[in-house]
Amino acid sequence: MEVRDVSAVVTLEASCLSSWTLRQVEAELGRKTGIALVAISLSGEVQGWCCGLLVGPDAELLKVAVSPQWQRQGVAGALLHELCRQLVARNGEKIFLEVRSQNIPALQLYAKLGWTEVGCRKHYYKEPADDALIFVNNLQ
Numbered sequence: 582m583e584v585r586d587v588s589a590v591v592t593l594e595a596s597c598l599s600s601w602t603l604r605q606v607e608a609e610l611g612r613k614t615g616i617a618l619v620a621i622s623l624s625g626e627v628q629g630w631c632c633g634l635l636v637g638p639d640a641e642l643l644k645v646a647v648s649p650q651w652q653r654q655g656v657a658g659a660l661l662h663e664l665c666r667q668l669v670a671r672n673g674e675k676i677f678l679e680v681r682s683q684n685i686p687a688l689q690l691y692a693k694l695g696w697t698e699v700g701c702r703k704h705y706y707k708e709p710a711d712d713a714l715i716f717v718n719n720l721q
Contacts, residue, residue: 676720679705
């Protein structure tokens, strides 16, 4: 992701639950151990984005979001695949994430991609209230 993508990413975020602010998105550009990616259509439209953080051999998926008109078209899977590829290149071994327990499309995607549920954080999310399921994926 580059500075020129931030405005489109913030616009995309406005359509998401647990949306991120401009400040949060901009902060991802400055992380030394972070990776922020965007998926862009052939016409130049930002389809989705994701970001992760690598600390030692462990990484965390901080965010993945896809514009509503591009959902269920492989965008999230492609972003996650590229994020994991880049983490492996930086010697990452595992990646963790938290996801709303009621986010069925995301749960189906993570299962399809081989992620394993390893825990639950009760009442983690607000607006709407929901539990966070914790997943891990071995990168190597």
